Amino acid sequence: MKIAFLLHTAYGIGGTITTTFNLAAALAERHDVEIVSVLRGRDNPLLTPDPQVRLRPLVDLRTERDHPRHKEPSRVFPTAESRYGEYSRLTDERIARCLADIDADVVIGTRPGLNVHLALQAPDRVLRVGQEHLTWDHHSPHLRTVLRRAYRRLDLLTTVTEADARLYRRQARLARVPVQALPNSVPGPVLPPSDGRAKLIVAAGRLDPVKGYGLLVRAFAKVVAEHPDWRLRIYGRGEERDRLHGLVQELGLSNHVHLMGAFAPMEGEWVKASIGAASSTFESFGMTIVEAMRCGLPVVSTDCRYGPGEIIQDGVDGRLVPPGDPDAFGAALLDLVRDDERRRAMGRAAAENARRYDPQSVVVEAER
Structure with missing residues (x-):
């Protein structure tokens, strides 16, 4: 099976990046896995992806920050999403082209704005999975309205806690979309564990x-x-x-x-x-x-x-x-x-x- 993650950026540090790298590495033991990074801002990721996982950026800010289309606001990424200012007509076009041409069986979005892109632009031949790393009540009323409409086109929505999954089932009104809790993953330590003696x-x-x-x-x-x-x-x-x-x-x-x-x-x-x-x-x-x-x-x-x-x-x-x-x-x-x-x-x-x-x-x- 071919699986693709759609990630805001793979070139920073944060919980979503970390857990995406962890899950991608584990899936890559049995599947063909790719991480599509919408934005790239440096030569190399700060975290190291598994060598079996391909990494593909869509917009390279090192050379395209001043691209004329990147100066125009996005028409797809929700304005109420916290990362809206980083998206543009250029990201709209690159994401749309990526999703139209993608040969993956499953595409996984990793934040609300990217889940909207996935819901609206991915072809029906792929399984569209939206991941929520924040919570329903963390989103503004405006964003919730957008998500209620767009998320109906997903095939599956996951949250990181069961409590949030229950809230989505009650309030997001996604009658035909399963909502499941899937916690973030953390690999076992390489170093011996703490002995509990240090003060x-x-x-x-x-x-x-x-x-x-x-x-x-x-x-x-x-x-x-x-x-x-x-x-x-x-x-x-x-x-x-x-x-x-x-x-x-x-x-x-x-x-x-x-x-x-x-x-x-x-x-x-x-x-x-x-x-x-x-x-x-x-x-x-x-x-x-x-x-x-x-x-x-x-x-x-x-x-x-x-x-x-x-x-x-x-x-x-x-x-x-x-x-x-x-x-x-x-x-x-x-x-x-x-x-x-x-x-x-x-x-x-x-x-x-x-x-x-x-x-x-x-x-x-x-x-x-």
């Missing part, structure tokens, strides 16, 4: 208000007050860096909290730690939670809607705490910091339980 907590993700790193820093202050030999490392870059740096200074945590910048792959950093932390106010899934668990870390996470509650078994392989409560988050961290044996046992359980997100396990679900 280190690690968090990773873009430095954005939704990630709640201010709450995490305040929660960690409670750990430092009792256990000053513990450290927190936060990996990522983004608009919140200066504010977080100021908060660290204000709380007197300069020797305890370190903003590490972006780092990929993260596996080598997870295994150095003993606890993972995820403090988001919103998650559509929780990719870093699974990454940390696969490396043998129990994860303390806010129990925000979607994602974390489907990944973590509270008290077994991690802890779930109410969003927006630094006291509860700090108490959960302290429970693991204080109890070495419990922390290590939960880390072992995390590594075992997270095996269900192995790409091969996800492929089995995808092929049903």
Whole structure:
């Protein structure tokens, strides 16, 4: 079977890129797989695709950024989609031509705007699968209206959590389109898992208000007050860096909290730690939670809607705490910091339980 993924860009770093590369690599063991990257902005991908997976860009921004058709706004990509400004008449034409000529049996879109292209422009001879990496209620009312109309032409829609699949079934009104939950996949670690001995907590993700790193820093202050030999490392870059740096200074945590910048792959950093932390106010899934668990870390996470509650078994392989409560988050961290044996046992359980997100396990679900 020939399978093609339609991806915004394969040349950056992000959860959608990572999980697409992971799933493509697993599928390539039994199928002919291609990733079509709408945009290309650099010579080589920052993440390494599997050598069995072909990579094909459609618009090369290194040479075509000033193309006259790229100056004209897109007429297909939804205006309410967050990436609309990066699409154009040129991308419309290249995507349409790609889909018209594609010899794949299955084409998988990986974001709402590309799912619209797929629904409207792919020929009936291909199986059209739309992937949603965000959630129904994350989309604006305008975008939901567009998706309700376009998604009726898909053959299948997948979400990354069962909770979101239920919401799509209720509200998207896609009576003839199956909606199935298919979680993101994370391969098993190459390095030995954490032994749970290091006095280190690690968090990773873009430095954005939704990630709640201010709450995490305040929660960690409670750990430092009792256990000053513990450290927190936060990996990522983004608009919140200066504010977080100021908060660290204000709380007197300069020797305890370190903003590490972006780092990929993260596996080598997870295994150095003993606890993972995820403090988001919103998650559509929780990719870093699974990454940390696969490396043998129990994860303390806010129990925000979607994602974390489907990944973590509270008290077994991690802890779930109410969003927006630094006291509860700090108490959960302290429970693991204080109890070495419990922390290590939960880390072992995390590594075992997270095996269900192995790409091969996800492929089995995808092929049903």
